[in-house]
Amino acid sequence: MITKDPTFLKRQGANFLSLINDLKRNRKAAAQDLQVSLETIEKIIAGESDIPPGLIQRATEVWPVNRRDFMIMEDDCPEGVLVMRGEASEKSSRIFTRGGADYYEYRDTAMSKVAPFRPEWILELCTVEDNDPKNSSLRWNNGHFMHQFTMFVGPVNFYYIEENQKKVMVANTGDSMYITPFVPHTFATRQRQKGLILALTYGNKLLGDVQQEMSSLGGDIPGQFLLETRSRDAYFASLLQLQMAALSLSAEDLIVQTGLPADRVHRWIKGEAFPTPEEYGRLADRLNVNVYDLMPPDAFDPGVIVSYLSHSKPRRYFNCQIRELASIRYLPYSKALLLDVLEKAETFPFKVPLHQYCYNFGDVSVTLRWDWKGQTREVEVGPNDSVYVKPFVPHSFSPCAAKPASLLSLRIGGKGTGEPQRELSHIGKKNIQRIYQEYSLWYKEE
Ligand SMILES: [Fe+2]
Numbered sequence: 001m002i003t004k005d006p007t008f009l010k011r012q013g014a015n016f017l018s019l020i021n022d023l024k025r026n027r028k029a030a031a032q033d034l035q036v037s038l039e040t041i042e043k044i045i046a047g048e049s050d051i052p053p054g055l056i057q058r059a060t061e062v063w064p065v066n067r068r069d070f071m072i073m074e075d076d077c078p079e080g081v082l083v084m085r086g087e088a089s090e091k092s093s094r095i096f097t098r099g100g101a102d103y104y105e106y107r108d109t110a111m112s113k114v115a116p117f118r119p120e121w122i123l124e125l126c127t128v129e130d131n132d133p134k135n136s137s138l139r140w141n142n143g144h145f146m147h148q149f150t151m152f153v154g155p156v157n158f159y160y161i162e163e164n165q166k167k168v169m170v171a172n173t174g175d176s177m178y179i180t181p182f183v184p185h186t187f188a189t190r191q192r193q194k195g196l197i198l199a200l201t202y203g204n205k206l207l208g209d210v211q212q213e214m215s216s217l218g219g220d221i222p223g224q225f226l227l228e229t230r231s232r233d234a235y236f237a238s239l240l241q242l243q244m245a246a247l248s249l250s251a252e253d254l255i256v257q258t259g260l261p262a263d264r265v266h267r268w269i270k271g272e273a274f275p276t277p278e279e280y281g282r283l284a285d286r287l288n289v290n291v292y293d294l295m296p297p298d299a300f301d302p303g304v305i306v307s308y309l310s311h312s313k314p315r316r317y318f319n320c321q322i323r324e325l326a327s328i329r330y331l332p333y334s335k336a337l338l339l340d341v342l343e344k345a346e347t348f349p350f351k352v353p354l355h356q357y358c359y360n361f362g363d364v365s366v367t368l369r370w371d372w373k374g375q376t377r378e379v380e381v382g383p384n385d386s387v388y389v390k391p392f393v394p395h396s397f398s399p400c401a402a403k404p405a406s407l408l409s410l411r412i413g414g415k416g417t418g419e420p421q422r423e424l425s426h427i428g429k430k431n432i433q434r435i436y437q438e439y440s441l442w443y444k445e446e
């Protein structure tokens with residue numbers, strides 16, 4: 001069931017005000033441009049009425065804006081937590097065939113409009129008798145745009161293509177993997193009806209705004225955003241060239257103005273050498289950027305990460321035992337944990353700075369308790385139930401029986417972490433509300 005968002009019109013009004021502020025239109029000028037009454041504009045901004053049909057069309061004709069600029073996200077999780085019951089998951093069941101045979105049964109699990117992931121419960125309907133990645137009963141996909149994290153439940157084989165070779169991971173409960181977008185893959189079970197996966201796909205930062213901007217720039221422009229990943233030197237060269245081109249700064253001027261040796265600078269630009277920390281500082285000073293902006297990744301990640309639970313060292317965190325599952329360096333805000341909830345929690349040990357999805361894959365229910373605006377709320381999360389928890393919501397899990405409960409916890413940064421977080425922090429605390437909910441004209445009208 002989708003909860004209706006009580007703040008929708010208010011937030012739509014704030015978005016509208018922010019939009020006309022950016023276009024340097026006050027309410028009267030906006031009304032004139034859009035050929036509507038001042039009262040119409042005021043009601044939209046106050047959140048008292050929806051945007052009338054035709055107004056957005058008119059706006060896209062007279063202003064350099066897109067229809068989507070007027071559309072806002074809905075909050076279907078107004079109390080911080082959203083639960084999907086196992087029975088509701090079961091009702092969403094869809095069986096898809098591949099190559100004429102039933103191949104996967106899909107079921108939805110907890111998903112929110114505000115969260116970046118699309119977690120699915122997928123039962124493998126193809127049973128194999130061997131672990132041969134060339135098994136003829138396998139049906140491969142072509143890979144997909146979304147990142148995929150998967151935790152295995154039961155005896156599942158995960159097949160993937162790496163360096164043009166078909167490979168297999170022979171997995172069991174708690175093992176996990178991460179695959180980069182567009183890596184072809186498939187799954188099968190080694191025991192009929194016993195192998196399933198919790199597949200969590202997500203678009204990370206590229207989904208939505210970035211995708212839209214790239215698509216509308218068109219032609220060969222999107223490809224030119226790619227940085228050179230052949231080596232760390234080459235990656236650094238791409239970043240340096242980008243900053244120089246952004247300033248239209250020649251290599252000669254860079255050499256003269258930094259006093260750095262000409263041969264060093266030329267080799268950097270060609271991707272044949274790497275600066276020392278001291279040279280890094282001088283480059284960053286001249287370009288007026290942070291050293292961070294010129295840094296390549298520490299290492300280039302493989303396309304597929306496979307992680308066996310037996311290799312993950314358990315550690316105690318308050319009332320839980322935690323084991324870390326598959327992760328990859330280039331997605332620093334994507335974490336997957338297996339939580340064994342051992343005993344009753346006395347406090348709220350978790351306050352996760354990321355969007356969180358949990359699936360109860362064991363046979364013991366847990367009580368999820370959380371703090372929402374100073375009030376404690378709780379819900380029971382039974383076997384096969386799943387939940388979504390908003391970032392920074394203090395919460396705890398307690399088992400409902402005298403034995404431990406088992407949860408998969410997947411945490412993803414969404415759009416706000418990383419670069420936007422740095423930008424947000426620079427703008428400062430005082431203005432945070434005006435960023436996400438504009439409430440005033442940009443100047444005083446008197
Ligand atoms: Fe997939």
